[in-house]
Amino acid sequence: MAKKIFSIVLLALFIAACSSSDDAVNTDGGGSGTAFDRAGMLRNLADNIIIPSYQNLNSDLGTLVTAKDNFNTTPNQANLDALRSAWFTAYKAWQHVESFNIGQAEQTLYAFQMNTYPVNTTDVENNVASGSYDLTHPNNNDAVGFPALDYMLHGIGATDAEILEKYTTNAEAGKYQAYLSDLVNQMQTLTQAISSDWTVNYRDTFISSTANTATSATNKFINDFIFYYEKGLRANKIGIPAGNFSSTPLPDRVEAFYNQEVSKELALEALNAVQNIFNGTEFGGSANGESFKTYLISLDRTDLANMINNQFNTARGKIQELNANFATQINTDNTKMTEAYDALQAAVVLLKVDMLQAFNISVDYVDADGD
Numbered sequence: 001m002a003k004k005i006f007s008i009v010l011l012a013l014f015i016a017a018c019s020s021s022d023d024a025v026n027t028d029g030g031g032s033g034t035a036f037d038r039a040g041m042l043r044n045l046a047d048n049i050i051i052p053s054y055q056n057l058n059s060d061l062g063t064l065v066t067a068k069d070n071f072n073t074t075p076n077q078a079n080l081d082a083l084r085s086a087w088f089t090a091y092k093a094w095q096h097v098e099s100f101n102i103g104q105a106e107q108t109l110y111a112f113q114m115n116t117y118p119v120n121t122t123d124v125e126n127n128v129a130s131g132s133y134d135l136t137h138p139n140n141n142d143a144v145g146f147p148a149l150d151y152m153l154h155g156i157g158a159t160d161a162e163i164l165e166k167y168t169t170n171a172e173a174g175k176y177q178a179y180l181s182d183l184v185n186q187m188q189t190l191t192q193a194i195s196s197d198w199t200v201n202y203r204d205t206f207i208s209s210t211a212n213t214a215t216s217a218t219n220k221f222i223n224d225f226i227f228y229y230e231k232g233l234r235a236n237k238i239g240i241p242a243g244n245f246s247s248t249p250l251p252d253r254v255e256a257f258y259n260q261e262v263s264k265e266l267a268l269e270a271l272n273a274v275q276n277i278f279n280g281t282e283f284g285g286s287a288n289g290e291s292f293k294t295y296l297i298s299l300d301r302t303d304l305a306n307m308i309n310n311q312f313n314t315a316r317g318k319i320q321e322l323n324a325n326f327a328t329q330i331n332t333d334n335t336k337m338t339e340a341y342d343a344l345q346a347a348v349v350l351l352k353v354d355m356l357q358a359f360n361i362s363v364d365y366v367d368a369d370g371d
Helices: 002-024 036-072 075-095 111-113 122-129 138-143 145-155 159-168 173-208 217-242 265-279 292-298 302-320 324-358
Strands: none
Touching: 036 075, 036 111, 036 145, 036 173, 036 217, 036 265, 036 302, 075 145, 075 159, 075 265, 111 138, 111 145, 111 173, 122 138, 122 145, 122 173, 138 145, 145 173, 159 173, 173 217, 217 265, 217 324, 265 302, 265 324, 292 302, 302 324
């Protein structure tokens, strides 16, 4: 009897040890038995990519606020040019944070308030005329952010002289200046709040949320990353304007439509940001840390990591062949746009099917257009 009791105790201890070990190795989402430091990956993402990217955007928006104030004080060509330059610099910085739809950014629908396009120019003009508006209301998502500034700086007149007239001698000049100011200030206010929350509160919560569950930061961030690549980059920047989701091309749907010169550069900036996240490359540098790539390598899927990077590079090559203005490219030779879309699409399958399968993570969003 004593031997039986002793055997039962040993069995119980063995089961408990296995259970404890399984809890500790929540680092291996793929279940291959290879431990991967999920917390280390989240720490690298937070400290070397996410937080620095927000801080950079916040700094660039501060420069944009100053340029806006200078322009409103003295609305001339030189200050308009400086304001446009600050807008574009901040817009490029935005490409590095747009995929971070987690934490306070998710709660406030930050991305919708910063980069919903095409801009609704009727809503913008109605807001200007009324002088009364709530820029945070969902009905104004298409009348705020970078696209609204694109219209205010490049589209409210056919020439620079006509644009300057809106802010100087026009009967509504004061209202145009007020709306311009409110747009920029709101963008910085939103960004400051999220940047601060990451450094003060959310960083530690993010890093500690390593479980393989639908609500963990790890799984949500990976899903958000793929969703952004599929929808924000592939579809919004390329596929929708090129007509991949409609019966005809829609050149007026390109990002920064009124500027007419930067849609290609913004798309390339976004792709660079995506690839840096995948590789765990520090913002503004070249050092790599724990990442989706090293996660795959730990699961003996170096082949998949290489295929994903190769496909990103192929897509970049296709985008580099395009006109600086995607609207011009669509109107002159849309085939090249659809080829760029196809190159981006090829990586969707690698990320959304193969990578998630390797990580043993389920897709958490509804796919409306297929893989």
